[in-house]
Amino acid sequence: xxxxxxxxxxxxxxxxxxxxxxxxxxxxxxxxxxxxxxxxxxxxxxxxxxxxxxxxxxxxxxxxxxxxxxxxxxxxxxxxxxxxxxxxxxxxxxxxxxxxxxxxxxxxxxxxxxxxxxxxxxxxxxxxxxxxxxxxxxxxxxxxxxxxxxxxxxxxxxxxxxxxxxxxxxxxxxxxxxxxxxxxxxxxxxxxxxxxxxxxxxxxxxxxxxxxxxxxxxxxxxxxxxxxxx
Amino acid sequence: xxxxxxxxxxxxxxxxxxxxxxxxxxxxxxxxxxxxxxxxxxxxxxxxxxxxxxxxxxxxxxxxxxxxxxxxxxxxxxxxxxxxxxxxxxxxxxxxxxxxxxxxxxxxxxxxxxxxxxxxxxxxxxxxxxxxxxxxxxxxxxxxxxxxxxxxxxxxxxxxxxxxxxxxxxxxxxxxxxxxxxxxxxxxxxxxxxxxxxxxxxxxxxxxxxxxxxxxxxxxxxxxxxxxxxxxxxxxxxxxxxxxxxxxxxxxxxxxxxxxxxxxxxxxxxxxxxxxxxxxxxxxxxxxxxxxxxxxxxxxxxxxxxxxxxxxxxxxxxxxxxxxxx
Numbered sequence: 001x002x003x004x005x006x007x008x009x010x011x012x013x014x015x016x017x018x019x020x021x022x023x024x025x026x027x028x029x030x031x032x033x034x035x036x037x038x039x040x041x042x043x044x045x046x047x048x049x050x051x052x053x054x055x056x057x058x059x060x061x062x063x064x065x066x067x068x069x070x071x072x073x074x075x076x077x078x079x080x081x082x083x084x085x086x087x088x089x090x091x092x093x094x095x096x097x098x099x100x101x102x103x104x105x106x107x108x109x110x111x112x113x114x115x116x117x118x119x120x121x122x123x124x125x126x127x128x129x130x131x132x133x134x135x136x137x138x139x140x141x142x143x144x145x146x147x148x149x150x151x152x153x154x155x156x157x158x159x160x161x162x163x164x165x166x167x168x169x170x171x172x173x174x175x176x177x178x179x180x181x182x183x184x185x186x187x188x189x190x191x192x193x194x195x196x197x198x199x200x201x202x203x204x205x206x207x208x209x210x211x212x213x214x215x216x217x218x219x220x221x222x223x224x225x226x227x228x229x230x
Numbered sequence: 231x232x233x234x235x236x237x238x239x240x241x242x243x244x245x246x247x248x249x250x251x252x253x254x255x256x257x258x259x260x261x262x263x264x265x266x267x268x269x270x271x272x273x274x275x276x277x278x279x280x281x282x283x284x285x286x287x288x289x290x291x292x293x294x295x296x297x298x299x300x301x302x303x304x305x306x307x308x309x310x311x312x313x314x315x316x317x318x319x320x321x322x323x324x325x326x327x328x329x330x331x332x333x334x335x336x337x338x339x340x341x342x343x344x345x346x347x348x349x350x351x352x353x354x355x356x357x358x359x360x361x362x363x364x365x366x367x368x369x370x371x372x373x374x375x376x377x378x379x380x381x382x383x384x385x386x387x388x389x390x391x392x393x394x395x396x397x398x399x400x401x402x403x404x405x406x407x408x409x410x411x412x413x414x415x416x417x418x419x420x421x422x423x424x425x426x427x428x429x430x431x432x433x434x435x436x437x438x439x440x441x442x443x444x445x446x447x448x449x450x451x452x453x454x455x456x457x458x459x460x461x462x463x464x465x466x467x468x469x470x471x472x473x474x475x476x477x478x479x480x481x482x483x484x485x486x487x488x489x490x491x492x493x494x495x496x497x498x499x500x501x502x503x504x505x506x507x508x509x510x511x512x513x514x515x516x517x518x519x520x521x522x523x524x525x526x527x528x529x530x531x532x533x534x535x536x537x538x539x540x541x542x543x544x545x546x547x548x549x550x551x552x553x554x555x556x
Contacts, residue, residue, distance in 0.1 A: 049464075051555050062234045072468070073233055079466035080234050089461045103465040110255065150465065157235050 001027045001158060001189040002048060007057035009043050009213075017043040019213045020057070025191055025206075027062075027157075030184040032200050033193040035210035041193040044210065045162050048191075049081055050074045061158065079107060082151030082188075086163035088143050090135040096122070096146050097131040103154045121153040125179060141172040148179060152188075159183060161192040165199060173199055260474075267478035271486075278483075281447045285487030288440045289534050290494045292433035297499060299425050315380040315396055318407040328376055331404045335378070340386040340395050345379040352377055375406065389416065437537055444483055444541025448476050452549045460555045473546040477539060484538020488531040495530075 002025040009018040017040045025031045035041050046052040047059050050066055059066045061077075069077055090099050100121055104114045122128045125145035127138075135143050144164060151159060159180065165173035173196060184190045194200065200207055209217040232238040271278040319328055328346065335344050347355075352374045357366050386395050392410050400408045452459070459472055 064234050069233070075463070075466050075468040075471075076233050077466075078464065080232050080238065083464055085464075089464060091458055091461060102462065106462065106465060106467045106471055108255070108259070110251075157238065 001025050001029065001062060002191060003058075003060040003063075004044075004047075005058040005060070007047065007054045007059060009040075009047065009052065010055045017213050018047075018054075018210075021210075021213075021215050023208055023215060023218055025189060027189055028184070028187055029206065030180065030190040031192070031206040031208060033191065033208045033210065034195060034197065034200060037195065039210040040213040041195075041210055042162060043213075045160055045191075045193055048160060049083055050077055079103065079154060080156050080158060082154075082156040082159040084144075084147050084151045084159070084161040084164045086166040088135075088147040090143060090146055090150075092135055094134075095131065096127065096133050096135065096138070099135065099146055100131075100149045100153050102150060107154060117153055118149075121149040124152065124182070125149045141168050141175070144168065144176060145179070148176070152183060157188060159188055159190045161190070161194075163194055163196075164192060165194060165196055170198065174202075177203070263475055264478045264481070267475050268482050270475070270479065271482055281444065281483055282487045282490055284443050285440050285483055285534060285537065286490035286494060288436040289487065289491035289530060289537075290498070292429055292436060293491060293495045293530060294498050295425075295429045295432070297495070298502075299422060299429055302425075303422050314410075315382065315392065315399060316409045317378040317380060317399055317402075317405050318409070319376040319378065319404050320406045321375060323376065323404045325376075327404060328378070331402060332378065335380065335399075340382055340391075340398075341380055342383040343381040345381075347377040347379065349374045349376050437533075440537045441541040441544065444480055444538055445545040447483070448480060448542040448545040449549050451476060451479060452545065452553070456553055459550065459553045463553070464555050469550050472550050476546045476550070477542050480538040480540075480542025481535060482538070483542075484535035485531065487538065488534030489527075491534060492527050492530050 004021050004023050007018055007021045010016045033041055047054055097118055100118045101114050104117060122131055125148050127142060127145055135146060165176050180190050208215060332344050332346055335341055349372045353372050382392050382395055386392055396408050396410045399405060462472055
């Protein structure tokens with residue numbers, strides 16, 4: 001599903017964010033990406049969502065080389081990727097319903113279809129009764145779940161999450177991860193970047209670890225040696 | 231169709247939608263966005279009104295001048311129609327041969343009317359009008375020639391045709407001097423021409439300024455919505471989709487500015503008309519300043535909406551593209 005081939009990224013100014021990164025997340029797989037802040041996690045996710053382009057190497061999604069994607073096509077690529085952000089990126093002056101419906105409005109669905117799908121997405125994250133609220137009236141965990149509902153509302157085959165549990169307590173974090181597991185069981189490929197090692201340790205998922213822009217481990221979380229970057 | 235995933239439908243393709251329903255959706259979507267943009271203007275009435283005002287007054291100035299110039303042109307045309315040729319006859323022409331000339335001239339197809347003014351009646355008129363009064367009685371003999379006023383038919387009333395007629399009349403034996411007082415008209419025409427050019431120049435400059443002002447206003451709107459645009463781009467909005475509400479904002483600026491300009495011009499012209507009425511009656515000319523009908527409104531709206539959309543188009547094409555999620 002996501003394939004990196006010898007990918008390096010150097011930012012203008014010489015800062016090397018990624019060095020020869022190689023990995024492949026299979027279709028239907030759920031994997032974690034971890035590492036210190038500044039290790040290159042965000043850069044790696046940005047390369048998948050084409051917010052940045054690699055300096056060297058190839059990034060492929062479902063076998064398609066992203067370097068062939070022109071600027072004008074990027075919007076259509078992002079419709080295939082459900083993205084969840086640490087800062088949840090909600091529109092604070094719009095209701096929960098309007099926030100979640102945004103991807104569908106952009107794609108030009110009918111009103112009826114939008115209402116149906118938003119309802120289903122909010123049901124999945126347990127916020128069906130908050131549809132008419134403004135995000136500001138919700139708790140941090142609820143806001144994050146609105147972001148997740150928005151990411152899955154158009155049923156993308158791939159979910160990317162950047163620190164989705166960033167400022168949540170362990171119990172809420174676990175709930176969020178359980179949500180991702182549900183989507184994964186429905187066939188969605190899930191790729192989560194997090195530095196919450198405790199969270200990963202409790203689960204047996206494949207974990208990719210970055211350090212100074214290099215991939216140092218790739219395997220099941222129980223095998224990863226936390227000492228490597230603690 | 232998805233670019234990455236074969237068989238994954240995006241948007242409207244995912245549900246079966248009829249062609250007509252698609253068209254209806256297209257228009258309802260646009261209508262909704264247009265109304266949303268109008269609502270956005272309504273929520274910041276002061277700022278919106280300032281921009282609309284700039285647009286309105288920038289259109290008002292050239293429009294008012296244009297109407298004035300156009301009316302002046304019409305008036306001068308009325309004067310031109312009344313153009314008259316004065317023939318001053320030789321001193322030795324007798325009354326009888328003068329009458330003969332008149333009879334001949336009346337037969338000319340170019341001539342509508344001929345008026346005979348004897349030297350005595352001319353002197354009398356001169357006496358009353360000049361204010362010299364009795365002083366003229368001391369003249370030994372009447373120095374004024376016999377005058378024949380020739381009014382050409384409307385077909386021969388234009389400056390060039392009347393000029394040709396004048397040449398023909400000059401060849402008449404009895405005529406000493408022929409005069410067609412049209413030179414001042416030609417000078418007036420030249421002045422009107424210059425005025426027209428100036429109005430055009432002024433309009434172009436002001437329109438240019440309006441486009442820049444609207445462009446800048448829209449730019450500020452875009453920057454204010456930076457966060458929202460980033461989010462929309464992250465969930466897959468195309469530039470065109472993001473641009474649309476701003477283009478509608480430009481449209482509304484133009485539309486409302488156009489209406490405001492029309493009303494302003496109307497008020498100015500009513501006022502000018504009122505103060506000109508006296509003058510008009512003296513000159514017996516029709517100065518129809520208040521002819522600001524539907525077609526004028528339509529023309530002004532087309533101009534202002536074009537300016538509004540051009541301004542916002544220039545702005546969105548640059549600035550929406552520049553905002554990218556980081």
